[in-house]
Amino acid sequence: MSRHIFRFGDESAEVAEKSLVGGKGYSLAEMSRLGFPVPAGFTISSGVCRTFLATQTIADGIWREIDAALEDIGKSCRQGFGDEDSPMLVSVRSGAAVSMPGMMDTILNVGLNERTVVGLAKSTGDEKFAYDCYRRLIATYGDVVLGVTKDDENPFEALSNEACRQEACSTVSELSLDATKKLITKYKISILEITGKTFPEDCNEQLRGAIHAVFSSWSNARALSYRALKNIDDNLCTAVNIQRMVFGNRGDKAGTGVAFTRNPSTGKKGMYGEFLQSAQGEDIVSGVHTPKSLTEMQKIVPEAHASLISVATQLEAHFGDMQDIEFTVEDGKLWLLQSRSGKRTGAAMLQIAIDLVDEGRLSKSDAVMSLEVSKIDELMHPRLDPKHGAAPICHGLPASPGAAVGVVALSSSEAVALADRGLTPILVRRDTSPEDIDGMKVAAAIVTERGGMTSHAAVVARGMGIACITAARGMKWAKDSVTFGDETLASEAFITVDGKSGDVYKGKLPLLPAEPSDSFQTVMGWVNEFRRLKVRANADTEADARSARGYGAEGIGLCRTEHMFFAPEKIALIRKVILKLGDRDDTLQKLLEIQSADFAAILKVMDGLPVTIRLLDPPLHEFLPKKEDDIATLAVALGCDISVVRDAVERLAESNPMLGHRGCRLGVTDPDLYRMQVEAILRATTALRDAGLNPQPEIMIPFVSSAGELKLLAELVAAVPGETVPVGTMIELPRACMVADQIAAHADFFSFGTNDLTQTVFGYSRDDSAKFLPAYVEQGLLRADPFVTIDRAGVGSLIELAVEKGRSNKTKLKIGICGEHGGDPSSVEFCHRTALDYVSCSPYRIPIAKLSAAQAALRRDIRK
């Protein structure tokens, strides 16, 4: 049988696993064991909570254990729970294995009733204090256990405000004894009126009610949504800590506070904290009083302050991390209520890690493991000043992080025009397509009515490192205005976009800039010592490549050649090829020259590093307009009959373009375009080599589903005169995974295209799945969006199979992934575990991918 009760308070305390006693219970026991001053108490395990939530009861045997533990605490302080002469009060506090700050309930001062309050008054000699404690208990108990608050209205607030008004007090603790007693009666009446229940005068009933309430708070709405957000297991459950009350609210030499061993905003060394004199913990949280600094605390309770400094230093050394310490001072004496690793900003995280390593208190590898990947993301993008205080007008999916202030641009051309006028456009569209690329280039952010986390807008925005919000709820785009909820805005109206939260605000809000610091460089240096996976970038242009190299890319894993075709002079040429206008050879020759220059520019920036160039992938209809108006315009521009364009549009139209005539299928049915691209790559390579550089292109054939396709196209590449370049393939179809051994025979490398693989493995169109994926996540059918984090059971298993099969036929096959998953920590860990050689991601996510790779390698080492 597992243990239910774990005692603490002196050096005999037993330290159990966090999963059993929670973070708070763990720290209380650990501090007790180390001999620090902790009020005596005990923890009821999370297992008891789990049973309680399932059955709504706690076994009699456990109650007996609780009562016995309670009696022991009383003995240790020579008081008794419910004793009318020398009453011991207790706090009942939640504490799960994972920190969920403020999400669950806490009840203080349990053990007071009409008789024990008299005893407390006598034994402390402070009647006012005793009744204030009693009032506090009734207020909390009425709210948390008995549920007096209805429709967000707490009846005690009105009563307290009225009492304060009558005695002209600013807070209810300042009321006279008499007024406090009256208020207590009013609270009790209010409870009876609203709930039909009497406040329990029986201390044991109080305790039982409090424990039930704290356990139940594990499943309150707030806690549930927090866990969903943070991906915390609902089955973890909370422990409950019962602890003798020490009073920060009795006399002047008392108070309560919070201290950090280092500055949580900057990471700067030295104590940082707040102290509230003559107060209980809840007073600090309520924010009604203004707390004092620790320096001021030193003047009020010098001994307690000295103890705090000493204890804090020892605790940080013991736990090896910056600590966040809750304490109370009673009669000038320090008592510790909790110590845990403190939350911190990204900048502080780096500074603290570096300092701890410098101080010899943390190894580099432990420092790397301690870093939170999401905090790195925060460091890469400008962000909204958290003090802005404005309410969003619209909320959507946080598709690309960062924040931006700019003016509404309702079309790509408008964005370009606004940028030309020196304004900062934010592109606001129903959705985006490759034709919007010019507008996207000049935009500071993108907001779309439709789409999802991996829609065109999202992918491009992340690639460019600009903020993006997709699937904006309540947004309605029109040609001449856009409506966000109740707000209708015209072009050029100022908005602020927070890509991290998914919020859109009206007007201009203050931003804080991103700046990769020295500490960032230092930490990335450590990261590079531990990781095995190489990290490349997805980059389609010279500018992308420059950015990638700046962020430390070790090559380009995916250079999409079709994006190059959308520049005006190029799209005209490719359209002539598709529409069979003019001399085809001549047009292809012109395209060849332009592409060759594009490739040369990218290869030059990435000199000495591999650049994987993917040959044409999208179906050809993507290069043609769809609407009748645009078709007519194009016909005029090309000087051909409208029927030529219309027929081609009809001929090329597809029901499911994702599964259509694209990728290597284009190379099979019409090899000229592929041949032209290969020539362009080889020409660029030769030119750079002649100029003394060291270009490293790799040619990648997309959408292969059989060995025959790759063989045919690898032969096409080999037949183009020039130097020999490695040829590999995207593995992005289930069939390619199943026959990876056969495909490997013709491949120098594999690159998993996990976006398309996820689409085909699940049968999810990423352009359409936003309609049902949210319901899937809500109903627990998906743990995470599979377009963000690789689905291990399905997509992951197929990747493992393909790696095994591929290497069974070619031991040294180089294997990587490109696509959105390359920058996702969990997916990077998967890639490490599956023995891939590299991941490729947006330039801005390179540091995240590198850190994830290092952590994966270290975690792996630990497991060994």
Added chain:
Amino acid sequence: MSRHIFRFGDESAEVAEKSLVGGKGYSLAEMSRLGFPVPAGFTISSGVCRTFLATQTIADGIWREIDAALEDIGKSCRQGFGDEDSPMLVSVRSGAAVSMPGMMDTILNVGLNERTVVGLAKSTGDEKFAYDCYRRLIATYGDVVLGVTKDDENPFEALSNEACRQEACSTVSELSLDATKKLITKYKISILEITGKTFPEDCNEQLRGAIHAVFSSWSNARALSYRALKNIDDNLCTAVNIQRMVFGNRGDKAGTGVAFTRNPSTGKKGMYGEFLQSAQGEDIVSGVHTPKSLTEMQKIVPEAHASLISVATQLEAHFGDMQDIEFTVEDGKLWLLQSRSGKRTGAAMLQIAIDLVDEGRLSKSDAVMSLEVSKIDELMHPRLDPKHGAAPICHGLPASPGAAVGVVALSSSEAVALADRGLTPILVRRDTSPEDIDGMKVAAAIVTERGGMTSHAAVVARGMGIACITAARGMKWAKDSVTFGDETLASEAFITVDGKSGDVYKGKLPLLPAEPSDSFQTVMGWVNEFRRLKVRANADTEADARSARGYGAEGIGLCRTEHMFFAPEKIALIRKVILKLGDRDDTLQKLLEIQSADFAAILKVMDGLPVTIRLLDPPLHEFLPKKEDDIATLAVALGCDISVVRDAVERLAESNPMLGHRGCRLGVTDPDLYRMQVEAILRATTALRDAGLNPQPEIMIPFVSSAGELKLLAELVAAVPGETVPVGTMIELPRACMVADQIAAHADFFSFGTNDLTQTVFGYSRDDSAKFLPAYVEQGLLRADPFVTIDRAGVGSLIELAVEKGRSNKTKLKIGICGEHGGDPSSVEFCHRTALDYVSCSPYRIPIAKLSAAQAALRRDIRK
């Protein structure tokens, strides 16, 4: 080293494998060994051909073997190849392991030149005969080896015609000796003029040229396309048979003929054949002469006739099948040139199998193995009378077999109107959608401009058992007419459609009806003794179910409930649900009543047999119109604002509907429709049970990709009051295969949806893949259309994996497949091998599936 030369002609002949010596070589050796009269000769193996095709040379060593063999033949008949006094002539004939009638070349009379022709004249005493042989050699050699025919124009024809005109002969063989000699000279001049080459007078050079030419003919265009059509391996190559000439063209007691041991059209017992007096083999093929019956032959060459009857009977007994025998009579003596299993019609195939079993010459299992599946298909559909003689106006994909004569209907409503007027409409469309269903129901055939073998039109047509042609080349549909190549036809014009060949004809051509005969029933009885796989039908309506039961279905494997929704009264209701018009509960209640009646009707027809009902599968936008006009019409009909319809159409639109919001995703996001369908099924079941029947419904959840989805929806089904019905799932997504063990925990059965699985595994949209699949097949990248035959390496491997995983968690899991592959022989064999429990296919393909299942089981037994 492998053998190159295999001799035959007497009982010392050695019988080698067909893959080495081809079918003809095999039969010549076998007949020799049995002591039948075969002119002496030898076979050059297909291996020599393979090397020749790769290198364009035949090794000197092999030539020496050939010359030695030739010398031996000469000795056996006391003649010499090239001998000027007593010249031996030889035939050089192709012969591959698989019959490719008329696709490759044959050269007779090799060994004649200006000197040996004189010797032949002397030794035979027939100068006219000798020169006619010489003329024949030059004609064939000039054409086949030297290539005088340019642009389909053979220069010899004009010369021969001129000569015949001058002597008033009907055929060139009747020319005078003098005219024959002059014609020979003219042939030679013509060869020189056209090719620049001299006809070789050196006999050895003639032989070498002939052998090269026959080997090369393996790769001629005709042979290549025939093999592509019949799925014959290009690497098989042909053997060459060199054989002493016997002359059917010398004197009256001579001739050549073909005999069948039974009637190839009806299967009726007794010899059946043709004999051409005083002729060589080529004269029969040319069709210029009218051959005589075998009865007439008896009068001319009684001894040879008697020999033939005796030999034929023995050959049939020996080979255990109806024989097709080529023979020549020289000087009254019978010589055999080939004996092989005779080609026959479907009706003959059945009759012959039954007779052979009755005669005790074949076991039932061998008889079942001998049946050609494609011939069964022929028996199921009306067919075009092969004697029609008309030229097609258009050719497309043969998407559903059968033939039909009817009038052009350019829309579904027009088809209905024409049918109402008593005409037989053929629905001619750009493509079809579920909205065309009414027109399809009354159509005798369907022709579409777009689509493929598994497009909507094709699938529905096969399900209905009507002819269908898709992707018709050169067809252009318009609202008021349709153009087939040069022919533009208006509504009501008569056309004839041959769904087996894919040809469309103008006007009315004669048809032959299908009628399942007694012999068909007998053979199917045997089939049922051997097969293990159950065969169900895909059927969506009472009429389908009736047809399925008639064809021997052992249940319904796929009943698509959405097809029921397209009836006018139902589509109005489902549209109201989608558009949220009126009282939703009330509308659902009405749908429930209608569906319940539909299910009851189907379950009643299938009483006692399982009926797998699939819950709603297509995305909801399929129930709404797409065009602005239709949207307006619908709004008027429903009495709502047009914006209500337009908004829904926009909201529901999808980029890739195949991968969209469909299948169980509909059940997850909006469970009401699924719940209604389940209620309808249970209500129908209870009603039938109360009426003393034994309904066996099974509920199938489509498009599942995770165990959670199935669990959720199985719980939904379980929560509907009523009797307990098995719940299973379609396995049609790669992810479902990968996690089949988890899914099995919640499934009573699996049914592989191989259409969608093929789409997602390959990334082929079946609506779009017609654009590139033909090129794939042409270039050898695909052996077969994966929508017709299960792709074993990719789709098949995933199915095997899923079966293994599913049964690892639930040993007795019932597993089947539904979809187009269920009626394809190779796919049925795969299903047998993979230990599935059943296949489900179109009602019309049930006999084919059953035969394939029996053959698979027998083949498996043989391998054991």
